[in-house]
Amino acid sequence: MNNYDLVIIGAGPTGLFATFLAGLRDINSITLEALDYTGGQIPELYPEKMVYDVQGIPKxxxxxxxxxxxxxxKLFDGEIKLGAKVTDIIPNNDQYIIEVNGTKEYNCKAILICTGIGDFTPRKIGCPGEDEFKGKGVEYNVKDITKFKGMTVAIVGGGDSALDYANELAGTAKKVYVIHHNDKFKAAEKTLDMAMKNPHISLIMNTSINAIKGDSQIREISMINSNDKTTQDIKVDALIIAIGHVGKANVFKSVNIETSKNGRSIMVDNEYQTNLKGIFSVGDAATVAGEPIHPLIAVDGGNAYIAINFIKKYLTPTATIFGGHSSSLNLK
Structure with a gap:
């Protein structure tokens, strides 16, 4: 069994930055990722999108x-293992044994859980034809904008993802419809304003899809207005369902980590430590009681920095909380 000071669970944006920070603080760590790629939600949910809110990077x-x-x-040669799903955390005196894919593989003094929203699946609209045409025009994300070139595309949803997809596809698709079940959108003001001003985007509000039709491919959707119950059919080449994902915080049978009432996030204190000594969590996986949630890469990165410094102090009580300025280093 391999021994480490710290095991980081998850190699999404937060886990990757935590891996760097662990190296910065000379913490012997390994990062375990269940998927066969890093980046978490990025490659799965928004690989084509531009990111504008990372410090020092305009876009x-x-x-x-x-x-x-x-x-x-990898600046400090941090070890990252892919295809390594953590299936249990087992207390071992004042340390922990990490079970990976059903096998006890690692022993560590501390754990940092960076699993985002955990195992998640797209939320469905639940109408006839949804499952039948999945992969035949019905999609739950946009991984390649060029795939929709010249198409008529309908997007279901009223949040940032739906409106972002609409704005991105408007320059590629022939026509974009955004179908939302009420008259209030949850997207950021600028995103909504951009969609409203785009002549290639039509917003259809107070409307739900009640059937998806086609042959070997989606051809048409049937809609119903929630106010007057009138129905409308439109021809489409693709339907993107962007109404969120159903996520659940990772739970491990041998430890009782406190989660929020809905079970979607891990409760932590202001040092990002859970109710269990030596087990920390940060990023979208974690919730600090009474604090607002900002599920952003930049925010989670800052929180990872704080968490790693407290982990360093936990591992080495004589260490300082602040690890110094990276600008003083001479990294090649």
Whole structure:
């Protein structure tokens, strides 16, 4: 069994930055990722999107950002193991044994859980034809904008993802419809304003889809207005369902980590430590009681910095909380 000071669970943006920070603080760590790629939600949910809210980077493609984060994570030769799903955390005196894919593989003094929203699946609209045409025009994300060139595309949803997809596809698709079940959108004001001003985007409000039709491919959707119950059919080449994902915080049978009432996030204190000594959590996986949630890469990165410094203090009580300025280093 391999021994480490710290095991980081998850190699999304937060886990990758935590890997770098662990190296910065000379913490012997390994990062375990259940998927066969790094980046978490980036490659799965928004690989084509631009990211604008990372300090010092005016704009960057999400996948390029993921690649740079991986490069940064490896600056101190941080060990990252893919295809390594943590299936249990087992107390071992004042340490923990990490079970990976059903096998006890690692012993560690501390754990940092960076699993985002955990195992998640797209939320469905639940109408006839949804399952039948999945992969035949019905999609739950946009990984390649060029795939929709010249198409008529309908998007279901009223949040940031739905409106972002609409704005991105408007320059590629022939026509974009955004179908929302009420008259109030949850998207950021600028995103909504951009969609409303785009002549290639039509917003259909107070409306739900009640059937998806086609042959070997989606051809048409049937809709119903929630106010007057009138129905409308429109021809489409693709339907993107962007109404969120159903996520659940990772739970491990041998430890009782406190979660929020809905079970979606891990409760932590202001040092990002859970109710169990030596087990920390940060990023979208974690919730500090009474604090607002900001599920952003930049915010989670800052929180990871704080968490790693407290982990350093936990591992080495004589260490300082602040690890110094990276600008004083001479990294090659």
């Amino acid at each position: 960057i493609n999400a996948m390029e950002l993921r690649d740079k984060m991986y490069e940064q994570a």
